Amino acid sequence: MKKYKCIIFDCDGVLVDTEVISNQLLVDMANEYGANIDLDYAMKYFKGSHFGHCLNLIKTLVPKPVPESFEKDYRTELDRQFRESVEPIKGIKKVINQLDIPFCVASSGTIEKIRLNLGLVGLLKEFEGKIFSCYTIGKWKPEPDVFLLAAKTMGFKPEDCLVIEDSKLGVQGAKNGGFDVYGYTEHDYYKDLEGLATKTFGSMDELLEMI
Numbered sequence: 001m002k003k004y005k006c007i008i009f010d011c012d013g014v015l016v017d018t019e020v021i022s023n024q025l026l027v028d029m030a031n032e033y034g035a036n037i038d039l040d041y042a043m044k045y046f047k048g049s050h051f052g053h054c055l056n057l058i059k060t061l062v063p064k065p066v067p068e069s070f071e072k073d074y075r076t077e078l079d080r081q082f083r084e085s086v087e088p089i090k091g092i093k094k095v096i097n098q099l100d101i102p103f104c105v106a107s108s109g110t111i112e113k114i115r116l117n118l119g120l121v122g123l124l125k126e127f128e129g130k131i132f133s134c135y136t137i138g139k140w141k142p143e144p145d146v147f148l149l150a151a152k153t154m155g156f157k158p159e160d161c162l163v164i165e166d167s168k169l170g171v172q173g174a175k176n177g178g179f180d181v182y183g184y185t186e187h188d189y190y191k192d193l194e195g196l197a198t199k200t201f202g203s204m205d206e207l208l209e210m211i
Contacts, residue, residue, distance in 0.1 A: 004211065005160040007099060008150050008179070011107035013166035016117040017087045019047060019187055025078055026054060029070065033062040044190055048167025050108045050140045079116065088121035089186075091204030096126050098208060104130035106150040106163075108141055108170075130154070141169040144177025151179075162211065168192040182210065 013019040023042035030037060035058055046054045051071060059066055067073075096103070104127065107114050111133045118124040118131075132150040139145035151161045163174035163181040171193055174181035183197030184207075193200050201207050 004162040004180070005101055006151065006154050006156045006162070007101065007103040007211070008147055008154075008161055008163045008174075009103060009105045010163075010165045010167070010170050011105050011109055011114050011117065013047070013089070013187060014164050014184055015089060015092055015105060015123060016121050017089050018082065018117060019043070019166070021081050021085065022078055023047060025074065025081065026058070029074055029077075030058045030062065033058075033064055033066055035061040037061065040189070043187065047187075048108065048141060048165075048169035050134060053140070075113075082117060082120060086117060086120050088123065089184075089204065091207075093123070095204050095208055096123065102130075102154055102156075103127075104132060104150050104154055106132040106146045108134045108146075110135045141167075141173035142176055144173050144175075144179075147174050147177045147179055151177075164207070165197070166193075168196065171197045182207065 009015055012022065023046050024039050026046055027037055027039055027042050045057060055071065105114060111131060114131050114133060115124060118127055132146055134140050134146045137145050137149060147163055148158065151158055158178040161179055163179045164184060165171045165174060165181055166184040166187060171181050171183050180198040183193030183200040185193055185200050185202050199210065201210060
């Protein structure tokens with residue numbers, strides 16, 4: 001098996017169990033304006049996307065204008081819900097504790113959101129100084145830029161790194177950058193990752209064995 005020199009983790013859905021919380025809130029708020037969507041829709045079309053993409057999609061679904069405060073209201077409520085209920089992905093702390101090679105996080109979330117979530121689940125210390133956000137460079141998955149930035153900053157080439165992702169956009173972005181990418185399938189309800197990722201796995205215990 002190929003020996004990787006660095007692991008690049010996505011954040012939401014890989015390190016912290018936020019996908020259902022964040023997508024359900026988008027559904028609830030969008031439906032207030034007549035979107036008429038459900039969580040299944042959100043997990044298919046919002047998961048792995050940055051907020052701007054989700055908002056633009058919501059605007060095509062609703063019969064009346066979305067207020068300018070929509071994003072601010074969403075982030076305020078999301079922070080509140082995260083502080084109340086966010087948990088680490090089951091088994092991820094064991095993975096982090098047993099890694100003997102460098103690792104970092106590359107996410108479509110803002111730096112503030114990444115730091116908040118990692119802090120809430122007790123992982124911020126492990127990733128301090130190794131946090132990379134699409135917002136910093138203005139490039140979004142499936143573009144590979146955030147992964148390329150992470151690898152370069154960590155001191156490695158793409159072929160030396162393994163990306164861990166849970167979304168189709170994230171897997172495509174990693175592949176577009178020349179990375180191997182393992183797809184975490186716990187919430188892969190539409191089986192988007194099978195046949196797309198280099199390999200797939202359903203639990204963090206499996207990941208430890210694979211790397």
